[in-house]
Amino acid sequence: MAMKVKRYEAPTLQEALLHVKRELGSEAVILQTRKFNRGGVFGFLGKNMVEVLAATDIETAGATKQQLRPAHSQGAQQRKASPQTSAQPAQAGQSTEVLRDELREMKSALHALLQKNQTETSERVEPYPSIFGDIYLKLLENDVDDTIAQDIIRSMDDSLQPERKEDDQAVEAALERQLRRLLKISGQIELTGREQRTIALVGSTGVGKTTTIAKLATIFSLQKRKKVGIITADTYRIAAVEQIKVYCDILNVPVRVVYNAEDMKRAVDFFADRDLIFIDTAGRSHWDTERIKDVRDLLAVCYPLEIHLVMGAQTRYRDMVDIAERYRPLAYNHLIFTKLDETSAYGNLINLITKINTGVSYLCYGQNVPGEIQPATLDSLVSLILGKPLAKAVGAKR
Ligand SMILES: Nc1nc2c(ncn2[C@@H]2O[C@H](COP(=O)(O)OP(=O)(O)OP(=O)(O)O)[C@@H](O)[C@H]2O)c(=O)[nH]1
Numbered sequence: 276m277a278m279k280v281k282r283y284e285a286p287t288l289q290e291a292l293l294h295v296k297r298e299l300g301s302e303a304v305i306l307q308t309r310k311f312n313r314g315g316v317f318g319f320l321g322k323n324m325v326e327v328l329a330a331t332d333i334e335t336a337g338a339t340k341q342q343l344r345p346a347h348s349q350g351a352q353q354r355k356a357s358p359q360t361s362a363q364p365a366q367a368g369q370s371t372e373v374l375r376d377e378l379r380e381m382k383s384a385l386h387a388l389l390q391k392n393q394t395e396t397s398e399r400v401e402p403y404p405s406i407f408g409d410i411y412l413k414l415l416e417n418d419v420d421d422t423i424a425q426d427i428i429r430s431m432d433d434s435l436q437p438e439r440k441e442d443d444q445a446v447e448a449a450l451e452r453q454l455r456r457l458l459k460i461s462g463q464i465e466l467t468g469r470e471q472r473t474i475a476l477v478g479s480t481g482v483g484k485t486t487t488i489a490k491l492a493t494i495f496s497l498q499k500r501k502k503v504g505i506i507t508a509d510t511y512r513i514a515a516v517e518q519i520k521v522y523c524d525i526l527n528v529p530v531r532v533v534y535n536a537e538d539m540k541r542a543v544d545f546f547a548d549r550d551l552i553f554i555d556t557a558g559r560s561h562w563d564t565e566r567i568k569d570v571r572d573l574l575a576v577c578y579p580l581e582i583h584l585v586m587g588a589q590t591r592y593r594d595m596v597d598i599a600e601r602y603r604p605l606a607y608n609h610l611i612f613t614k615l616d617e618t619s620a621y622g623n624l625i626n627l628i629t630k631i632n633t634g635v636s637y638l639c640y641g642q643n644v645p646g647e648i649q650p651a652t653l654d655s656l657v658s659l660i661l662g663k664p665l666a667k668a669v670g671a672k673r
């Protein structure tokens with residue numbers, strides 16, 4: 276059977292799929308999806324684009340059947356490039372060379388997606404039931420990185436007995452298991468025994484460090500009746516000191532403002548009787564490496580210390596990775612996601628967690644203090660990645 280393989284480019288996945296459907300019909304098979312940057316200088320200031328590689332039988336091109344099926348559906352399998360297929364003569368108007376190229380391309384795309392063990396004698400690839408394709412596209416739509424989405428699909432396939440692969444419930448359970456495997460939480464702040472805990476929040480300008488400290492301080496001082504102290508090194512802006520002082524007044528929590536390492540040492544000593552000390556740091560542009568070093572020097576005098584990197588959930592993935600990289604010298608060991616209320620696609624959470632292998636401690640989803648903060652749980656992260664509504668996912672009453 277002759278195949279037609281075509282590339283489609285559009286600003287969004289949906290638009291690209293629409294072109295595919297219009298041109299190749301509903302029986303088209305999606306072989307590969309990829310995001311890329313168009314134009315600009317060396318890719319800077321370019322436009323985000325999506326590329327879709329799709330294939331169809333020439334006979335069925337343009338036909339409008341029921342469903343647009345991803346590469347791993349049953350239909351794809353029947354049309355997959357077998358040695359016999361590639362030996363077929365080219366259709367009129369298409370050179371054998373072009374067809375061969377297209378088939379080669381399609382085969383490698385399929386191979387990348389399926390990565391099945393191939394026996395020496397056969398190139399047979401087991402088909403994925405169509406629900407796998409639906410899940411794959413849903414993950415991509417939720418901004419889950421393509422490599423991670425493919426990993427999830429492959430692992431789901433490996434983990435399920437053949438007869439269970441058609442059982443939607445079993446497949447969904449397998450998906451959840453894979454998400455739980457990839458996601459990571461670091462646990463909320465637990466105060467055990469008499470040991471004092473010192474917690475610093477670091478991160479880019481305006482990401483919500485001060486607000487989050489105010490939320491946490493409320494939970495621990497008012498609800499849990501712990502002795503809380505706040506140290507602020509956020510002296511870059513006058514308003515910042517005022518902001519934290521107002522919160523501390525309301526909460527009746529003592530605050531110390533520090534300008535250098537010596538002040539910091541004194542403040543930590545001053546808070547010797549506290550169960551919990553929060554340290555607020557000045558936000559820095561992540562390009563300002565010198566300033567990030569200043570923060571490190573300040574924090575160096577108060578070990579042992581937990582450092583939570585605060586990251587806005589609405590931040591572009593590439594920026595998230597840059598920020599995480601720039602802050603690495605601070606040796607943060609937790610992640611706090613803020614501004615979950617400012618986005619609706621949460622794939623970047625799983626992308627970043629797997630990229631930097633750091634667990635999430637808290638999720639924040641609003642400007643109100645107190646409230647709009649929850650300890651991160653695997654359940655809440657899984658729900659967000661699966662596209663459940665925010666309020667439901669974080670289990671919050673809003
Ligand atoms: N929508 C939303 N806004 C938030 C959230 N957390 C903080 N903000 C808002 O973000 C803005 C900056 O918050 P801050 O707490 O001052 O941020 P910061 O990281 O301390 O900022 P710098 O000290 O300047 O680095 C404020 O307007 C907050 O109300 C959140 O979870 N969701």
Ligand SMILES: [Mg+2]
Nearest residue numbers: 484485509515
């Ligand atoms: Mg601040």
